[in-house]
Amino acid sequence: MTLPSLSPDHALFLDFDGTLTDIQDDPDTVALPQGGAEALVALSARIGGALAVISGRDVMDLQTRVPQELWRIGGHGLDVASPGETAKRHEGSAPYDLLNGVRGIEARHPGSRLEEKGRVLAFHYRQIPEHADHIEGELRRLLSDFPSYRLQSGKMVFEAKPSEANKGAALARMMSAPPFEGRTPIMVGDDATDEDAMKTALEIGGTAIKVGAGETVAPYRMDDPQAVWSWLSEKW
Numbered sequence: 312m313t314l315p316s317l318s319p320d321h322a323l324f325l326d327f328d329g330t331l332t333d334i335q336d337d338p339d340t341v342a343l344p345q346g347g348a349e350a351l352v353a354l355s356a357r358i359g360g361a362l363a364v365i366s367g368r369d370v371m372d373l374q375t376r377v378p379q380e381l382w383r384i385g386g387h388g389l390d391v392a393s394p395g396e397t398a399k400r401h402e403g404s405a406p407y408d409l410l411n412g413v414r415g416i417e418a419r420h421p422g423s424r425l426e427e428k429g430r431v432l433a434f435h436y437r438q439i440p441e442h443a444d445h446i447e448g449e450l451r452r453l454l455s456d457f458p459s460y461r462l463q464s465g466k467m468v469f470e471a472k473p474s475e476a477n478k479g480a481a482l483a484r485m486m487s488a489p490p491f492e493g494r495t496p497i498m499v500g501d502d503a504t505d506e507d508a509m510k511t512a513l514e515i516g517g518t519a520i521k522v523g524a525g526e527t528v529a530p531y532r533m534d535d536p537q538a539v540w541s542w543l544s545e546k547w
């Protein structure tokens with residue numbers, strides 16, 4: 312299917328990991344490709360500043376990887392930094408017993424890695440994929456005591472997140488105020504957490520693009536982040 316062309320009336324929501332950057336083993340060393348930051352800033356100017364990078368990463372982490380001239384949405388939608396603003400994570404952390412329980416699961420699974428992101432906890436199992444089912448079982452049992460939390464599966468990661476950490480809700484909020492208001496949203500993402508935002512974009516008359524394989528609500532698909540960058544630079 313021919314990909315949609317970008318126009319000055321669009322609002323663009325771009326996921327980070329797996330969409331603007333290739334998935335790699337170490338989340339800490341991921342960076343935009345060379346020239347990517349400048350390209351995104353220029354693109355944002357062409358659509359009136361209505362471009363946001365929307366990520367499951369902590370907004371404080373995201374701001375070290377994405378230019379400050381852009382909207383940055385972190386924590387699966389929990390935290391927003393406007394252009395020029397120094398990102399700040401909302402006060403609060405995961406409930407103590409939840410955090411303690413997840414730390415215990417990490418200790419029992421050498422090779423796993425807990426990424427603590429305030430209220431959101433990412434449990435990475437990329438180094439021990441054979442333990443995924445067991446880890447998921449343990450996390451689900453633990454989370455059953457925390458009804459305000461959900462377990463989200465991602466790419467070699469399980470994320471414990473409060474129900475308000477939802478990229479769809481975040482996209483809807485962004486679309487209700489300038490510079491996004493009145494525009495047609497396009498959500499581009501590769502992962503389960505992006506499907507919430509894709510659904511919202513479709514519901515409000517926009518569209519969505521899925522990057523890579525897997526089930527999706529998106530009407531369009533691209534193979535990989537390289538295809539995303541080509542589309543961003545060519546489809547005008």
Ligand SMILES: O=P(O)(O)OC[C@H]1O[C@H](O[C@H]2O[C@H](CO)[C@@H](O)[C@H](O)[C@H]2O)[C@H](O)[C@@H](O)[C@@H]1O
Pocket residue numbers: 326327328329333334335336337338341365366367368369426433435437465466467468470502504
């Ligand atoms: O919403 P996103 O921007 O796609 O962020 C989702 C998670 O991305 C990161 O983890 C994933 O990417 C890592 C780097 O490529 C990879 O090593 C890991 O296996 C993936 O799950 C990040 O670490 C998480 O905090 C984000 O929620």
